[in-house]
Amino acid sequence: MSVFQHRQSAHCESGVMASLLTHAGLPMSEPMAFGLASGLAFAYLPIVKLSGMPLIAYRMPPRHLIKTLSKRLGARLHSRTFGNPEQGRRELDAALDAGRLAGLQSSVFWLPYFPPEMRFHFNAHNLLAYGREGNEYLISDPVFEQPMRCAAEDLQKARFAKGALAAKGLMYWLDDVPLEQDWDRLIRKSVLATTRILDGMPLPWIGIRGIQHLADRVARLDPAQAKYNRLYLTHIVRMQEEIGTGGAGFRFMYASFLQEAGEKLGDASLGEASARLTAIGDEWRQFASACVRASRSKSEAPNFAPIADSLRGIALQERALMKELEAWAKRKG
Numbered sequence: 517m518s519v520f521q522h523r524q525s526a527h528c529e530s531g532v533m534a535s536l537l538t539h540a541g542l543p544m545s546e547p548m549a550f551g552l553a554s555g556l557a558f559a560y561l562p563i564v565k566l567s568g569m570p571l572i573a574y575r576m577p578p579r580h581l582i583k584t585l586s587k588r589l590g591a592r593l594h595s596r597t598f599g600n601p602e603q604g605r606r607e608l609d610a611a612l613d614a615g616r617l618a619g620l621q622s623s624v625f626w627l628p629y630f631p632p633e634m635r636f637h638f639n640a641h642n643l644l645a646y647g648r649e650g651n652e653y654l655i656s657d658p659v660f661e662q663p664m665r666c667a668a669e670d671l672q673k674a675r676f677a678k679g680a681l682a683a684k685g686l687m688y689w690l691d692d693v694p695l696e697q698d699w700d701r702l703i704r705k706s707v708l709a710t711t712r713i714l715d716g717m718p719l720p721w722i723g724i725r726g727i728q729h730l731a732d733r734v735a736r737l738d739p740a741q742a743k744y745n746r747l748y749l750t751h752i753v754r755m756q757e758e759i760g761t762g763g764a765g766f767r768f769m770y771a772s773f774l775q776e777a778g779e780k781l782g783d784a785s786l787g788e789a790s791a792r793l794t795a796i797g798d799e800w801r802q803f804a805s806a807c808v809r810a811s812r813s814k815s816e817a818p819n820f821a822p823i824a825d826s827l828r829g830i831a832l833q834e835r836a837l838m839k840e841l842e843a844w845a846k847r848k849g
Contacts, residue, residue: 520617520646522656522663526769528642529581530555531658532619535644539617540693542589551773552702553585554709556766560726560733569748572730572755574766576713578640578681582619582688588702595688601676604685605668608645611689612653618645621686623677629657629664639681645671703777708845710770715838724838727831735824739817749811753804764804767797789841796833803827 520539523546525531530550537544550556557576564571576584586593598604611618623639624630646663647654653671655664666674675685714723721729730752737745756764771793778786806823 520656523658524661525658526765527575528658529578530769532642532644533581533585535656535658536617536619536690537585537589537591537693540591540690541695542693542697545772545776547769547772548776549585550581550766550769551710551777552588552706553581554706554713555581556710556770557713558723558726560721560730562721566755567751569751572752574756578621582642586690588706589694589697591693592691593688594691595686597684597686598676599684601672601685604675604687605672608653608687609648611687612645612648616689619643619688620645620671620675621683622671622674623679623683624674626670626674626677627657627666628670629655629660629666637677637679639677639679639683699777699780703781704845707777707841711838711842711845715835715842724831724835727827727834731824731827731831734820734827737820739820745818745820746811749807753807753811756800756804764797764800767793767800771797785844789837789844792833792837796830796837799826799830799833803830 521535523531523535523538525534525546527546527550530546530553533553534544534546534549537549553576555575557573559573560570561573562570582595583593596607598607608618608620620643621639622641622643623637624641625635625637627635627641627643643658644656645653646656648668649665651668652665653668655666655671657664675683677683717723717725719725734749734752737748739745771790774786774790774793778784778790803823803826806826810818810820810823
């Protein structure tokens with residue numbers, strides 16, 4: 517087994533999986549890991565509240581990437597949670613002492629190497645433990661440029677924090693990673709699954725329909741409710757640009773996957789799709805900027821229609837691209 521090499525990533529879950537696979541001998545970029553796991557999505561979930569506002573998600577739920585990518589590559593995924601925190605610590609120590617890399621789900625709030633301004637109660641942050649020295653664990657956290665060290669008691673708090681998405685000490689690792697893959701079949705299957713997630717769900721809050729639903733909600737904002745409008749628009753921006761990799765960021769990552777996949781398969785059409793999705797990501801950023809400007813507007817009657825129309829335009833572009841990618845994925849390579 518090669519010496520572990522830390523790599524900084526844009527997103528924790530895809531970064532951890534890319535590092536686990538690369539260390540096992542199957543070189544994997546983060547965009548390729550994200551794309552092969554069909555991580556791109558959109559969801560507007562009014563029944564799930566964050567600070568009283570609906571959850572808006574731009575990727576598949578936590579653990580989806582871990583499970584889906586392992587299954588598609590044919591790797592054996594081992595995952596364990598623990599009712600007893602002490603047992604969770606012993607299992608981690610045993611894995612590390614055996615020379616195994618261990619993926620962990622944790623709470624950002626209890627990780628002391630995070631700057632105070634970056635700590636918040638988010639229990640689905642993924643990182644890698646790759647060794648221990650004395651009372652400290654050697655941590656490869658995808659958020660950071662360099663490896664970190666974490667005291668045992670702090671990592672224990674982070675792994676067993678209570679609340680929403682509580683990890684219960686989740687620990688996972690890979691065995692038997694096949695180093696030979698049918699990349700054409702694998703990429704087509706993954707792309708087809710993504711098109712179905714974004715434009716094949718009948719639910720009004722998921723995928724392209726969910727983007728259109730959000731646009732309708734923005735269009736119907738009552739100008740007289742200035743305080744609520746300000747909170748709602750800033751919530752949209754926070755969910756899009758500050759939580760995880762953000763809405764535009766996930767579009768850029770999937771565009772990188774399409775570019776890499778096109779190069780791997782020698783298919784220029786995927787490179788063209790990558791360029792279009794990058795442009796769509798730029799429009800998501802412009803939409804966020806428009807939300808910020810409207811939330812700060814001193815106008816007594818701000819006009820929300822142009823913001824909603826820009827989002828409807830994004831939805832139409834994503835639908836057109838998904839239709840083309842669906843047709844590509846169904847063709848024989």
